[in-house]
Amino acid sequence: MEGARGLMAEAIYALRSSPRLMIGVSIFSFYVMLAMIGPLLYPVDPRKPIFEHLQPPSPQHPLGTDVLGRDVFAQLIHGTYYSLKIGFMAAVIASILGIVIGGVGGYFGGVIDDLLTLITNIFLCVPTIALLVILAAYFRVRSEWIVILLLGITTWPSMARSIRSQILSLKVREFVDTAKLCGMSSLKILFREVLPNMLAYIVMYFILNIAIAIVSEAGLSAIGLGPTGIISLGMILRWAIVWEAVRYGAWWWFIPPGLSITLISLSLLMINDALDKLYNPRARTTR
Amino acid sequence: MRFLLRKAGFYALSFFIAISLAWLLPRLMPGDPIRRLTMKIVAAGTAGGGASTAGFLTESQVKRLYEHWVREFELDKPLHIQYISFLAHCFTLNFGVSIRYYPTRVTEIIAGALPWSLALLIPATIVGWFLGNYLGALAAYKRGIYDYVLYPFFLFVAQSPYYWLALILVYIFGFYLRWFPLGRAYSPTFTFSLSLDAIVEVLRHYTLPFLSVMLPYVGGEAIGMRALILYEMGSDYANYCESLGFNKWKILKYAFKNAILPQVTGLPLYFAAAFGGQIVTEVVFGYPGIGSLLYEAVLGQDYPLIQGCFFTIVAVTIIGNFLMDLLYAYIDPRIKLGYLGEK
Numbered sequence: 261m262e263g264a265r266g267l268m269a270e271a272i273y274a275l276r277s278s279p280r281l282m283i284g285v286s287i288f289s290f291y292v293m294l295a296m297i298g299p300l301l302y303p304v305d306p307r308k309p310i311f312e313h314l315q316p317p318s319p320q321h322p323l324g325t326d327v328l329g330r331d332v333f334a335q336l337i338h339g340t341y342y343s344l345k346i347g348f349m350a351a352v353i354a355s356i357l358g359i360v361i362g363g364v365g366g367y368f369g370g371v372i373d374d375l376l377t378l379i380t381n382i383f384l385c386v387p388t389i390a391l392l393v394i395l396a397a398y399f400r401v402r403s404e405w406i407v408i409l410l411l412g413i414t415t416w417p418s419m420a421r422s423i424r425s426q427i428l429s430l431k432v433r434e435f436v437d438t439a440k441l442c443g444m445s446s447l448k449i450l451f452r453e454v455l456p457n458m459l460a461y462i463v464m465y466f467i468l469n470i471a472i473a474i475v476s477e478a479g480l481s482a483i484g485l486g487p488t489g490i491i492s493l494g495m496i497l498r499w500a501i502v503w504e505a506v507r508y509g510a511w512w513w514f515i516p517p518g519l520s521i522t523l524i525s526l527s528l529l530m531i532n533d534a535l536d537k538l539y540n541p542r543a544r545t546t547r
Numbered sequence: 548m549r550f551l552l553r554k555a556g557f558y559a560l561s562f563f564i565a566i567s568l569a570w571l572l573p574r575l576m577p578g579d580p581i582r583r584l585t586m587k588i589v590a591a592g593t594a595g596g597g598a599s600t601a602g603f604l605t606e607s608q609v610k611r612l613y614e615h616w617v618r619e620f621e622l623d624k625p626l627h628i629q630y631i632s633f634l635a636h637c638f639t640l641n642f643g644v645s646i647r648y649y650p651t652r653v654t655e656i657i658a659g660a661l662p663w664s665l666a667l668l669i670p671a672t673i674v675g676w677f678l679g680n681y682l683g684a685l686a687a688y689k690r691g692i693y694d695y696v697l698y699p700f701f702l703f704v705a706q707s708p709y710y711w712l713a714l715i716l717v718y719i720f721g722f723y724l725r726w727f728p729l730g731r732a733y734s735p736t737f738t739f740s741l742s743l744d745a746i747v748e749v750l751r752h753y754t755l756p757f758l759s760v761m762l763p764y765v766g767g768e769a770i771g772m773r774a775l776i777l778y779e780m781g782s783d784y785a786n787y788c789e790s791l792g793f794n795k796w797k798i799l800k801y802a803f804k805n806a807i808l809p810q811v812t813g814l815p816l817y818f819a820a821a822f823g824g825q826i827v828t829e830v831v832f833g834y835p836g837i838g839s840l841l842y843e844a845v846l847g848q849d850y851p852l853i854q855g856c857f858f859t860i861v862a863v864t865i866i867g868n869f870l871m872d873l874l875y876a877y878i879d880p881r882i883k884l885g886y887l888g889e890k
Binding site: 381386391393398479483501505507514515517522 | 702707718721824827830841
């Protein structure tokens with residue numbers, strides 16, 4: 261209870277002291293709310309044609325309709341939900357991989373480290389999107405979980421690299437020596453002592469991974485290699501591209517999904533950046 | 548010299564593993580591309596030939612055709628033999644014949660597409676780099692209204708997906724203002740020549756893809772440059788110079804020199820990301836580069852073409868990385884020492 265109250269107080273302090281964090285959290289919360297309560301407040305089927313093609317925004321259809329006469333706002337609500345979900349889950353997988361690969365390599369050193377660093381560097385050298393395109397094309401039908409997995413296994417390398425370098429500086433601190441003297445096993449020290457000390461860092465990278473995964477998913481979907489059978493923000497863009505929304509001048513169709521992708525990833529970056537300033541005093545000097 | 552060898556060794560190893568992946572991955576895919584090719588020929592024969600006997604193939608003939616192709620693409624041999632022959636062919640840049648564009652050679656197809664990709668990427672990267680660094684430094688130096696307008700613009704442009712920016716550009720300049728055509732790097736009727744008309748035609752089709760690759764880069768570079776300049780301007784030496792009464796412009800010049808270094812290292816990373824990121828832009832604009840080609844190859848399960856495209860993309864990325872490493876080691880000797888000292 262005491263701890264929770266302390267956390268709340270700290271969060272409120274952080275929000276008040278950093279306008280950037282405030283803006284980031286506000287935008288991101290707006291989209292989370294849109295995805296969560298949107299379908300309840302605006303119960304329109306995003307797939308059902310309403311026989312009015314390419315209607316510009318009106319009171320009945322806040323964001324108009326697409327070429328098949330489907331409601332764009334309803335699509336946006338569902339798209340936001342799936343984009344956030346895919347981004348979040350992919351970031352979970354990527355972060356676990358990043359922590360384990362970077363952490364184990366950095367902490368144990370030696371041959372394991374050389375091997376893991378090599379794998380990380382190779383992944384960093386190979387263009388992610390090219391790999392994703394090839395992998396995604398394997399599956400004729402791609403469930404959201406397949407896409408989540410693919411995004412997860414292509415997003416981790418930069419995190420692994422950073423975690424490794426952080427571990428290198430942490431593992432020579434006194435508290436690690438103390439733990440060793442207490443006879444704790446190496447794995448236990450790594451996961452119980454060292455990693456919790458990097459929690460802020462891990463959370464920041466996790467947030468960054470969500471942004472990266474959301475943008476990657478949108479890119480895959482935009483060229484038709486995203487999840488099949490669901491609506492994500494990238495999928496709406498895909499339809500707008502395939503059915504040439506621009507040729508009809510239907511700005512209400514292609515601007516909102518792209519704007520949402522941009523704002524979501526921008527808000528996550530702002531949160532990440534603000535947290536960096538809060539936890540890393542050296543970064544505070546530059547505004 | 549040791550530094551160079553070590554780096555070169557690492558890149559060679561990465562390259563080897565990457566192209567092995569390019570060989571392995573398509574083979575794990577379900578589906579049979581040769582059957583598809585055979586079906587296409589059969590379908591074309593029945594549709595086009597009609598009554599003529601040449602267009603109609605008996606079942607055994609279809610089977611023979613199928614087996615002939617399986618042999619030609621070496622898909623009947625054991626996997627390890629296929630792999631070794633693939634590696635051997637990589638050295639001579641011979642990726643065989645495309646299945647989708649049968650019987651055109653993969654090397655030929657790639658040679659046709661690569662210039663388009665590079666013609667888009669290299670100028671966009673260079674212009675974007677200079678413009679981004681200039682604007683970033685400007686925003687950091689002038690602060691005030693410049694910063695308030697430019698900084699959010701940088702952030703927004705850097706985070707927005709390339710292809711979406713492209714759609715907006717097409718909408719504004721193609722649909723609304725009608726300055727540029729909607730999509731395609733050239734008209735279907737276009738034949739290349741060095742006349743003024745031809746150049747104008749290419750430029751008209753080139754501008755929008757160019758802008759959509761360049762603008763996000765300007766944003767990214769500017770954000771980095773702005774932060775670096777702010778940091779440098781607040782550091783001890785800058786304060787000292789200021790207290791000595793140096794001209795602010797002169798301090799900025801010092802700060803710029805220090806700040807440009809990390810920006811140089813960012814270049815290969817961006818180059819790598821952009822060469823891949825371009826896939827989406829190219830597909831969206833119907834721009835005939837490597838990205839579009841890889842996309843088509845993947846959809847058509849064209850093993851040789853996938854291998855060729857992936858090989859090219861990885862090669863360009865790794866060569867770019869290596870060149871920048873060299874450049875960086877040359878600019879900043881500490882990097883070289885750090886790399887050797889770590890081991």
